Amino acid sequence: MKNKFYITTPIYYPSAEAHIGHAYCTTMCDILARAKRMRGFETYFLTGVDEHGEKIQKKAQEKGVTPQQYVDEIAEKFKVLWKAMKISNDDFIRTTQERHMTVVQNIFSKMLKNDDIYLGKYEGWYCTPCESFWTDTQVGEEHLCPDCHRPVHKAEEECYFFKTSKYVDQLVKHYEANPKFITPVSRKNEMMNTFINKGLDDLSVSRTSFDWGIPIRENNKHVLYVWLDALCNYITALGYDTDHPELFKKFWEDPNCEIVHVVGADITRFHVIYWPMFLTSLGLRLPDRVFVHGLLDLNGEKMSKSRGNVVSPFPLIERYGVDTVRWFLAKEFSFGSDGRFTPESFAERINVDLANNFGNLVNRTTSMISKYFEGVVPELKNPGEKEKSIRALSEKTIKAYENLMDDLKVSEALNEVVELLNVANKYIEESQPWVLSKEGKTEELGNVMAVLTSTIITCTKLLSPVLVETTDKVYALFNLTEEQKTYEFTENFCGFTGNHVEKGSPLFPRLDIALETEYINSLTK
Ligand code: ME8
Secondary structure, eight states, X not given: OOOEEEXXXXXXXXXXXXXXXXXXXXXXXXXXXXXXXXXXXXEEEEEEEOOOSHHHHHHHHHHTSOHXXXXXXXXHHHHHHHHHTTOOOSEEEETTSHHHHHHHHHHHHHHHHTTSEEEEXXXXXXXXXXXXXXXXXXXXXXXXXXXXXXXXXXEEEEEEEEOGGGTHHHHHHHHHHOTTSEESHHHHHHHIIIIITTOOOOEEOEESSXXXXXXXXXXXXXXXXXXXXXXXXXXXXXXXXXXXXXXIIXXXXXXXXXEEEEEEGGGHHIIIIIHHHHHHHTTOOOOSEEEEEOOEEETTEEOOTTTTOOOXXXXXXXXXXXXXXXXXXXXXXXXXXXXXXXXXXXXXXXXXXXXXXXXXXXXXXXXXXXXXXXXXXXXXXXXXXXXXXXXXXXXXXXXXHHXXXXXXOHHHHHHHHHHHHHHHHHHHHHXXXXXXXXXXXXXXXXXXXXXXXXXXHHHHHHHTTTOHHHHHHHHHHTTOOHHHHSSGGGGSTTTTTTOBOOOOOOSSOOOOHHHHXXXXXXXXX
């Protein structure tokens, strides 16, 4: 099993402010990164912004500022959002940074020298929003972009081409030998059918019609195609081809490091076709996995910055707290499938999982320990069948959670924990502590409290990559020692005897669905 983990988000276009879709992808990566770190994997988590290209240049012109001024402002807003969402990224790369641009120029030179890039002429259909050229067959009779379905226009320019034909067989072999390279597998089939089987044209990798890009040293009429520029961020951020390549050696070059790119379904093609080809051209290893997550829509309509129907995470964080927003994103949608954001689903999800299940369990347990045991966690003595079965379930949950997280199945991993919480709540109903107390069955009553405490702490730990603020609150309620807070301590079932417990206010207040639906709806108008 690999003991290092390098995970990346796409680098987003700062062509408008970040919305809940960007927050979704970044939060899922953050959860995966935090879950690995918690278990002792050496982890590196990268995000950033993709600042070049015609689209950005046009936006800046519309606003009457320089492209650099324009991206500086929005890049800052992305950083502020990730801070507010408690994103634990190790670096934030911007493609206008010198550290990126110089290395990308070197990369282009290398590819040119290797004869993987040549100068030619392009005649085709151009989609400005996607910054992509397409052939007659691809745009069809209606002349629509096969990716975004918007109209394309005829364009001709001298440009450099990358020889995709040289690498396509190797790529397909790689897919076959590594069935998890593209996850979910349906995305691989889509790529084969839509692009590879139809025959790939050489990829145009330079532009002369605008100048907001990385200049090509060998021919300064040209700037680099934004996708070649952007994809390289995954290695330039690590110091590839510099005099300080430590991170690159430590993460990219170490076969014991698992490399995962998480991307939305809109940009699969670039990550699973062209990026592997570029890496092969440079003689570098490929990532282990490209995980393609689904896109979220808003009340059934495609959410996009250009359409203007987007939800900003900021007012949600402000009103409900960061953990609730993170929880909703992680739990509501099955990672890998498309999802629908509706205001009702937000409030309901928080009530069902956090207020009624997790929060309620913590609240009931701390109150009962205060009431029956003067706030001190009792010892587990002579456990009965129920206690033994919860212990077994707890151990099984930890294993299942680890395996599912390792397989990037975040929502499924969280489901396992929610199931354990459900069982713990049922255990209260079945054991009826109030009856045990009345009947003076102190040992049995103590066992229930010990088991509930242990289950709460195990679940809190497993949920800590998502519920970053709540974790500390729960640890404080149970006065955990530093040792008890460690992940390894999950092996000690009922290892909390003698801890002093505080009675706190509810962790997650129940939301009024109608009221909150109205509030969230008002944000999307
Ligand atoms: O494509 N639902 O940047 P981008 C879920 N710069 N995720 C969404 C989403 C939605 N409705 N909308 C966006 C680019 N995303 C390039 C990437 S990488 C080398 C260069 C997320 O700002 C999703 O992860 O258009 C998607 O792939 C990404 O944002 C696209 O961001």
